[in-house]
Amino acid sequence: MSWTDERVELLKKLWSDGLSASQIAAELGGITRNAVIGKVHRLGLSGRAKSPTSSAPRPRKARSSGHMIRVQRPQVRGNTALAYDYEVEPEPELLEIPLEQRKTLLQLNEKTCRWPVGDPSGPDFFFCGGEAAEDQPYCSFHCRVAYQPANDRRRQKPAFRG
């Protein structure tokens, strides 16, 4: 493979979009990340706008409800097969939890809804914190969400009440 005008343009676009060199290499195909990096330098666009110092892992969806469906999408990079995790948000309204109601693990007790929201290893993890229903670990809303068959969730769409 060679650097045709077309491939260079695509490289510029993907690079400015913040994709990593190896991701771009996979996108272009028949090329290694070294080739991409080398080309990027030769083109003089090495410094990127929004490149965090840390090796930012796979871009994820901003939020996770903590009850997302994990999906694996296989990807071939060079001669290596990789599998990335993606997450699907089944119920956006689960995030409609008032900020002042949300609780950390240490703030939970028998009377608070212990429904987890978000990635437990991330900074945005919290528990619902609403008033737990009688003899239940969750508030009435999350009881319905938790005990309802997954296929029925879309049909009912209960309004969140804490």
Next chain:
DNA sequence: CCCTGATTCGC
């Protein structure tokens, strides 16, 4: 060990 970009240097 996974990944990231940066650099070098023979081709």
Next chain:
DNA sequence: GCGAATCAGG
């Protein structure tokens, strides 16, 4: 100009 090898780092 190209990119594998290598380096430095998270």
